[in-house]
Amino acid sequence: MSDPRPRICDYEGSNYRTEFWENKDRNYEDRVERVALRRLLPVGGKRLLEIGAGFGRLSSEYAAFDQVVVMDYSLSQLQYAQEHLGRSGRFVYVAADAYHLPFRAGVFDAATMIRVLHHMASVPAVFEQIRHVLTPDATFILEFANKRNLKAILRFLTRQQQWNPFDHEPVEFVELNFDFHPAYVQRELNRAGFEIAERIPVSFFRMGLFKKLLSTDKLVKADELLQTTGIEYSPSIFLRTVARGTSANNLSAADLFVCPESGGDLVRDGETLVCQSTGQRWAIRDGIYDFKAPLD
Numbered sequence: 001m002s003d004p005r006p007r008i009c010d011y012e013g014s015n016y017r018t019e020f021w022e023n024k025d026r027n028y029e030d031r032v033e034r035v036a037l038r039r040l041l042p043v044g045g046k047r048l049l050e051i052g053a054g055f056g057r058l059s060s061e062y063a064a065f066d067q068v069v070v071m072d073y074s075l076s077q078l079q080y081a082q083e084h085l086g087r088s089g090r091f092v093y094v095a096a097d098a099y100h101l102p103f104r105a106g107v108f109d110a111a112t113m114i115r116v117l118h119h120m121a122s123v124p125a126v127f128e129q130i131r132h133v134l135t136p137d138a139t140f141i142l143e144f145a146n147k148r149n150l151k152a153i154l155r156f157l158t159r160q161q162q163w164n165p166f167d168h169e170p171v172e173f174v175e176l177n178f179d180f181h182p183a184y185v186q187r188e189l190n191r192a193g194f195e196i197a198e199r200i201p202v203s204f205f206r207m208g209l210f211k212k213l214l215s216t217d218k219l220v221k222a223d224e225l226l227q228t229t230g231i232e233y234s235p236s237i238f239l240r241t242v243a244r245g246t247s248a249n250n251l252s253a254a255d256l257f258v259c260p261e262s263g264g265d266l267v268r269d270g271e272t273l274v275c276q277s278t279g280q281r282w283a284i285r286d287g288i289y290d291f292k293a294p295l296d
């Protein structure tokens, strides 16, 4: 049985945007991820859920969807996303835990989760939640950190690294930072009701040496080519999966949210949502729905 309260990697108040992206030379990683994402995204859709959206780095990629729910555990990341993407009704900002999604079953026809699985202590629990809120045949695009990458294989063979990149179980190399074997991810996706339709290996040239030797443009071009080869030995893999089996389709439902604790209906009362089963109240803070903890 999966852990109902898995540990969470909390980015609240972190300087992820500036310290990881803006002040580091990660233009190459950002660009090749967008290339892969564009290759996998459907041509259009009604409502997309971006899980662990952070500060909204990739949220502008979802222009073909009528509505985008930008969801993250960190309110401060979402506040930046809101400043950046604006307050039009097309973007809905939701602070919530991916293990306890506050959404009605089957309200999304697409979801993405990029650079988030590597913080997940319970992969089965999070996949189960995601499948529940998707319609049948919905698209779920997942990025994961691949433990069977060339650098890890080389380090293992030369005894600089103890964990075996060919072993199927996840490796937690730093607290709440996991690398996954492609076979493990496939098994857990299938168990949760997803079928893999497409795989793209991404970010072959992350190492500093490549960045010193070649321009970002050249590296991006080379990565674009390698993405089409299916060689799954890159540090990052993007998957396009399809939700299988019969399940609810509530794409047209007026109410998107349910109580993340009880699953009960929510009724709006001023700047709060009140659970009709338990009476628990959830805040709406300056346009951001906050389901991290109830008010009372």
Ligand SMILES: C[S@@+](CC[C@H](N)C(=O)[O-])C[C@H]1O[C@@H](n2cnc3c(N)ncnc32)[C@H](O)[C@@H]1O
Binding pocket: 008, 009, 010, 011, 012, 051, 052, 053, 054, 055, 056, 057, 058, 071, 072, 073, 074, 077, 096, 097, 098, 099, 113, 114, 115, 116, 119
């Ligand atoms: C490495 S960042 C990636 C952000 C964004 N997807 C990107 O690629 O720029 C990981 C994000 O996952 C979020 N996160 C981690 N655990 C979470 C959970 N249990 N529920 C919701 N978000 C979570 C963090 O708050 C953080 O913003």
